Amino acid sequence: MIVFFIFGAVFLLVAIVAFGSMRHARSELHAMIGTQTLPVSDLEVRRSASREVVPAGEFRHTCEVVGTAEARPEGPLQSELSGSPCVWYRFVVMRHYEQVTRSSNGSRNVRRRTETLAETNSWESFGVRDDHGQLIGLDPGGSAVDEPQKVIDQFEPHGPSGGPTMFGVQLPNAFGGHDGTTGYSYQEWIVPQGRRLYVLGEANDRAGTLMISRPLGGGHFIVSTRSEQEVREGRRKRHRTLSYAVLGSALAGLVLIGLGFLA
Template identity: 35%
Template sequence: MTSYLIATLVAAVVAVGLGYLAHEARGARQRLRGTETSTTATLTALAGAASAAAGSRSYAERVELSGVAAPGPQGLLTSEISGTPCVWHHHKVSRRYEERRRTSGGEHRTQTRTEVVTENRSREPFVLRDEHGEVLVVPETAVDRPRKVRSEFRPETGRGGPSITIGSLSLALPASRETLGYEYEEWVLTPGTPLFVQGEATDRDGRLEVRDSPSAPLVISTRSEAELQAAHTRRALLCAGGSGLAAVAAVVMLVLGLLA
């Protein structure tokens, strides 16, 4: 009976988790549908009107914008692994290694595993530009579907303690007989990349910008609004269906356990 109860709990947890993911996908889809796409000129006019009526730094509104990426006040950035000129970048270095474990039957088995050694992304504001003007975007969250410019696996060749230099950071990597090597991955946004952005437009820092907020989670995507809505719809349907199946399995396991 114990095995049936464990299976029931596992299926119930899966059902709840998938139900939560379906709820999140429906919420993201609704936020897209419920926000009208604006232009940078409209935002500038609304921010100016709010400042005139209620004083400076009083404008805050959930918005959607479409345009292309352009350098921010700090100019072009340089990605830390490939050296690509860009407006935003994200890198990750992962260690691939073998782990030897003894099974309950006393046998030794070797499994290949991966752990992230270092990961970082830029947070400098960049510009979204449309045919009417431009506005700053503060990338406080990850970018959806950026261009991948580096995917390289470097085998471990010795035991002398390899190191890498990423920007101004010099990182010593662990070396051991179990280490197979390191995988380097990097993603960038380059000037001219088409973008869809949804977030809070505000002038609270003394300049008009779009950023993350509790009421308007920031979305920065190279996909269009229609593509994002379709993706959220598929995710909601798949997760809801999986949640329903897991719930049925939990009930079946519970009944079998009681009968046993």
């Protein structure tokens, strides 16, 4: 009987989590539909006009900007693992290991598991040049980019000396020794210079120049290599899939709890 209650509660918890994700996807979709795509020159005009009512540094306007990624004046970034020139990067390093347990009858059970050792999004600002040739700064603030270009997806077996190997080169065991390690996987994504971007965020002059970044006080911030239409369609599909998950998990949870009362 208690098993029905436990599994019923798990399904209801899944329904609650899926409902929250569904609402977020719907909110993002509504934000994209209700926000105007503006050229950078229009934002500069709005910023200049705002000086009559707000001081410099306090201009804020939610908008969408479309254009191509451009490196900062210091030059492009170099991604951490592959050294690829880019304006933004993300990498993940994971350890793969085997966990050995013994059951009550003495049999040996091996489970394959993973743990994340390092995971980083770049924070450096870069530019977006719109279709009219005007440039605006983009502050990613450590946020993820939607659909970046994957440049590394590699697994390296555990080296005999105990440290990880990366692309055939043995590295020092900076992560500490772990029994059962079978290897390390490396993944890296970049946004190369010249890649077309769709951005939803807040245009502001907090840094002294016109930038677009995550809105202060909450709000949606999307940086994507896909078009606005593609991003919208993705959010619609996610919302539809999650709505089915909410309905199915909630029904399954209620049925199981009902069976628990009847058992």
